[in-house]
Amino acid sequence: MFSLDGKIAIVTGGAKGIGKSIVLALSKVGATTVIADIDVNSGRELEACLKQKGLKVEFIEVDVSISESVNKMVKDVVEKYGKIDILVNNAGILHDAQITDIDDATWDRVIRVNLTGVFYCCRAVVPHMIRQKYGKIINIASAGGKMGFPYAGVDYCASKGGIMALTRQLALQISKYGINVNAVAPGTTETELIKDRNEEQKKYIISRIPVGRMGRPEDTAAAVVFLASSGSDYITGETIDVNGGLYMD
Numbered sequence: 001m002f003s004l005d006g007k008i009a010i011v012t013g014g015a016k017g018i019g020k021s022i023v024l025a026l027s028k029v030g031a032t033t034v035i036a037d038i039d040v041n042s043g044r045e046l047e048a049c050l051k052q053k054g055l056k057v058e059f060i061e062v063d064v065s066i067s068e069s070v071n072k073m074v075k076d077v078v079e080k081y082g083k084i085d086i087l088v089n090n091a092g093i094l095h096d097a098q099i100t101d102i103d104d105a106t107w108d109r110v111i112r113v114n115l116t117g118v119f120y121c122c123r124a125v126v127p128h129m130i131r132q133k134y135g136k137i138i139n140i141a142s143a144g145g146k147m148g149f150p151y152a153g154v155d156y157c158a159s160k161g162g163i164m165a166l167t168r169q170l171a172l173q174i175s176k177y178g179i180n181v182n183a184v185a186p187g188t189t190e191t192e193l194i195k196d197r198n199e200e201q202k203k204y205i206i207s208r209i210p211v212g213r214m215g216r217p218e219d220t221a222a223a224v225v226f227l228a229s230s231g232s233d234y235i236t237g238e239t240i241d242v243n244g245g246l247y248m249d
Contacts, residue, residue: 002229005030008081009228010073012064012121013091015042017191018140021217022088025225027055031086034077035059038091064091064117065109067124074124083132086228087125089118089163090140094194097153107155114159115166122170126179135179137170138227139163140220143187143243151201160185164239171237180236184223187243189215210245 009026013019015037027033027050035057037043043059050057062073077084092114095106118139129135144152145160164183171181188194188205197205206214223240226232241247 001231002225003030004086004225004228007031007085007228008034008077008083009086009088010034010036010077010084010121010125011088011090012036012062012117014088015039015046015059018186018189018217018220019088019090020046021221022090022224023057024050024055025218025221026086026088026228027057029225029229031228032056032058032081034073036062036064036073036091038063064089064120065112067120070117070120070124074121074128078128084125084128085132085134086136086138087121088138088140088224088228089121091117092140092159093156095153095156096151096196097155099154102153102155110153110155111159111162114156115162118163118166122166126170126174129179130174130177133178135177136228136232137179137181138224139167139181139183140224141167141183141185141239143185143241143247146185146239146241146249147247150204151197167239168237175236180227180232182227182232182235182237183239184220184227185239185241185243185247186220187215187241187246189217189220191217208246209243213244215242215244 009031014023014035047059063069141163142160144157167183
């Protein structure tokens with residue numbers, strides 16, 4: 001049920017953090033996985049490491065905030081592999097700030113990377129998935145898009161809430177073509193994105209989580225593998241919460 005043998009997957013922001021775990025998880029169950037990232041050094045390093053382990057991966061440089069860069073990436077993948085079965089929109093940036101400290105450029109940057117980038121990638125990939133009458137699109141949202149959080153900026157939370165709305169509407173439009181569109185909303189996860197949060201902040205975050213710990217990248221990756229597999233064929237337009245019980249809907 002969870003085998004992805006023969007499938008071609010793209011993971012944006014795949015070089016580090018949650019994206020890196022998603023790349024590893026998809027590759028381990030048989031997918032040929034494209035590590036799509038703006039960080040060339042980390043992307044190349046991960047590509048070499050996973051190839052040494054016998055996994056089928058390839059690094060492609062992309063800036064998801066630029067539509068031309070996204071279009072080129074998708075074109076290159078289709079020309080090489082003939083199809084795209086799975087798209088994981090994971091690329092994103094975290095921003096902690098009070099609203100009065102968010103200038104125009106910062107707002108634009110966070111929205112452009114976190115939300116507009118998802119739109120660009122979906123827009124580029126959907127025609128290929130419609131043609132093949134199959135596809136799995138998985139968007140990485142956040143618990144911050146569902147609930148208030150004391151540290152995250154309104155720009156970040158708005159972008160993640162927008163991803164969930166985009167997921168529902170896109171699913172409504174294209175599920176009839178055999179394409180499933182879903183999202184995963186992690187809670188605070190142990191990656192370098194939270195390196196600037198101090199120990200007091202981290203202890204407070206953990207105190208609110210019923211299972212008693214922050215998320216790990218592998219927790220989100222496991223949900224992505226499920227949504228990428230045939231086990232989720234009757235699920236679309238949904239957001240799966242992976243947050244240890246922090247948010248219960």
